[in-house]
Amino acid sequence: MDMTLLCSNDMAKLGCGECNGCSDCCRGMGQSIVLDPYDMYQLQRATKQNFAQLMQEKIELHVEDGLILPALKMQGDTDACGFLSKEGRCSIHDDRPGLCRLFPLGRNYDEEGLRYFLLEDACKIANRTKIKIKKWLGVSALPQYEKFLIEWHDLRKNIQEEMSKRQSDAYMQSTNVQMLEIFYKKPYDMEEDFYMQFGKRREDFCIRESSVRRIGRGKMI
Numbered sequence: 001m002d003m004t005l006l007c008s009n010d011m012a013k014l015g016c017g018e019c020n021g022c023s024d025c026c027r028g029m030g031q032s033i034v035l036d037p038y039d040m041y042q043l044q045r046a047t048k049q050n051f052a053q054l055m056q057e058k059i060e061l062h063v064e065d066g067l068i069l070p071a072l073k074m075q076g077d078t079d080a081c082g083f084l085s086k087e088g089r090c091s092i093h094d095d096r097p098g099l100c101r102l103f104p105l106g107r108n109y110d111e112e113g114l115r116y117f118l119l120e121d122a123c124k125i126a127n128r129t130k131i132k133i134k135k136w137l138g139v140s141a142l143p144q145y146e147k148f149l150i151e152w153h154d155l156r157k158n159i160q161e162e163m164s165k166r167q168s169d170a171y172m173q174s175t176n177v178q179m180l181e182i183f184y185k186k187p188y189d190m191e192e193d194f195y196m197q198f199g200k201r202r203e204d205f206c207i208r209e210s211s212v213r214r215i216g217r218g219k220m221i
């Protein structure tokens with residue numbers, strides 16, 4: 001793996017000729033395409049379905065270090081993503097999740113912020129052309145998006161550390177219920193800016209979390 005860390009203004013060998021009939025990274029991905037709140041906002045916009053409706057077929061819950069988050073669901077008969085068309089194209093291309101946009105890049109979070117690295121052999125297309133990462137991602141308002149990704153990453157990490165420290169089923173359960181409720185189940189307003197909505201939800205979650213942690217000092221919950 002090439003761990004050269006890149007920023008969104010850097011070039012990387014990503015161009016694959018619009019995938020040229022390949023749909024490998026939309027198949028057999030297990031529960032690895034985990035969705036963040038921006039993905040949920042985009043999916044809600046693209047499908048006009050809410051969380052419960054998407055859970056019927058297209059997404060499922062994934063557990064990672066105690067934290068329960070939704071992920072794209074590979075379909076039983078084909079082991080392909082439910083949004084992959086019969087022609088092998090993404091049916092929600094403009095609103096596809098962040099991890100789909102990213103592939104074959106990975107994200108690295110450290111004190112310098114968010115940077116990217118190339119998963120060298122992940123895409124099988126040979127002779128990939130060099131493309132600027134920001135163009136590859138195709139996200140509008142990229143600085144805001146990257147700020148959101150860092151905040152979301154830090155929040156998840158903080159919660160996972162707290163879960164590991166407490167080893168309390170009750171805390172784990174109530175925090176997961178709140179995470180899902182606040183960031184995924186409660187429908188987003190398509191008329192309002194996503195980042196404003198995320199900011200408010202994050203604040204609500206943090207107020208709830210800090211009160212739980214205050215209570216938690218005196219008594220195990």
Ligand code: SF4
Nearest residue numbers: 019022023024025123
């Ligand atoms: S493996 Fe590469 S060429 Fe195939 S669908 Fe994914 S990004 Fe496109």
Ligand code: SF4
Nearest residue numbers: 026081083084090100
């Ligand atoms: S959402 Fe689109 S790009 Fe992502 S795995 Fe499904 S079909 Fe592929």
